[in-house]
Amino acid sequence: MKRCEKCGVAVCGDPRACPLCQGDLVGEGDAGAGVFPSLPAVPNPHKGLLQLIGLATVVAAAICIAVNLSLPASGWWSVFVVAGVVSFWLTFWAVVKKRGNIPKAILWQVGLISSLALLWDWWTSGSLKWSIDFVLPLLLSGAMVAMAVIARVMRLKIQDYILYLMLDALFGLIPFILLLCGALRIVYPSAACVAVSIISLAALCLYEGKAMKNEICRRLHL
Ligand SMILES: [Zn+2]
Known part of the structure; x- marks a missing residue:
């Protein structure tokens, strides 16, 4: 030596x-x-599981398309399944590849899927039923919970997710407006979503009030 x-x-x-x-x-x-020191190449331990889940989603989508094709009178619902599978993998890809922007990716997915659901609902029934009863409140509250969990697990910095969590919590008040207008037939998902929104906003104000104020000032150029 x-x-x-x-x-x-x-x-x-x-x-x-x-x-x-x-x-x-x-x-x-x-x-x-x-x-x-030389490190041995470690194979990705999740590779087999990922391949299995990938294959399972493709098989599920293919079966849905086949069933749908043989029963065309039931409407083209399989398009929905395929859209769901594609957005699941897009979100997953965004989570793996674009680590810094996961909350943003989640918010985009919420926007994309709820727009698709609203259009689909309107197109098939001529009014908004299940999309505002279920899809919208469940997506918005699910996204808030997912963001909070991911922020904690991946130790994101507050400024990396506060804007998206805030926006999602504010959008979460839309079901409240719909509920007040009497537009909903089933109120439980929306009521739960409003509760999650209020809790998220309150937690942000109480624990991250300063970061929230800074972010709003920065974004609005105040
Ligand atoms: Zn020396």
């Missing part, structure tokens, strides 16, 4: 100069040993 007499350190491998002072080294170098 080589040594730097000036710094008094032993240096692994066979470098030409001391990594600290760039001075000359004395002693015999070990050309075989690298400066860094």
Whole structure:
């Protein structure tokens, strides 16, 4: 092992100069040993599971399409299943690849899926029924819970998710307006969503009031 007499350190491998002072080294170098330890390549432990889930979603979608094709009178609901599978994998991909923007990706998915649901509901029944009874409140409250959990698990910084959580909690008050207008037939999902929204907004104000104020000022250029 080589040594730097000036710094008094032993240096692994066979470098030409001391990594600290760039001075000359004395002693015999070990050309075989690298400066860094060699790490064996670890195979992704979730790969098999992911392939299985991937195959399962494709099989489920294919069966739905096949059943739907043989029963065309039931309406083209399989498009919905495929849209659901695609958005699930898009969200998953966004979570894995774009780590910094997960809350943003979740909010986009909520917007995309609820718009699709509203259009689909309107198109098939001529009015808004299940989309505002179930899809909208469940998506909005699910997104709030998901954001809170992901923020905690992945230790996101408050400024990375506060805007999206705030927006989602504010959108979560839309079911409240619909409920007050008497537009809903089934009120429980919307009532739960309003409760989650109020809790989220209250928790943000109580615990992250300063960060929330800063974010609003920054976004609105105040
Ligand atoms: Zn040195």
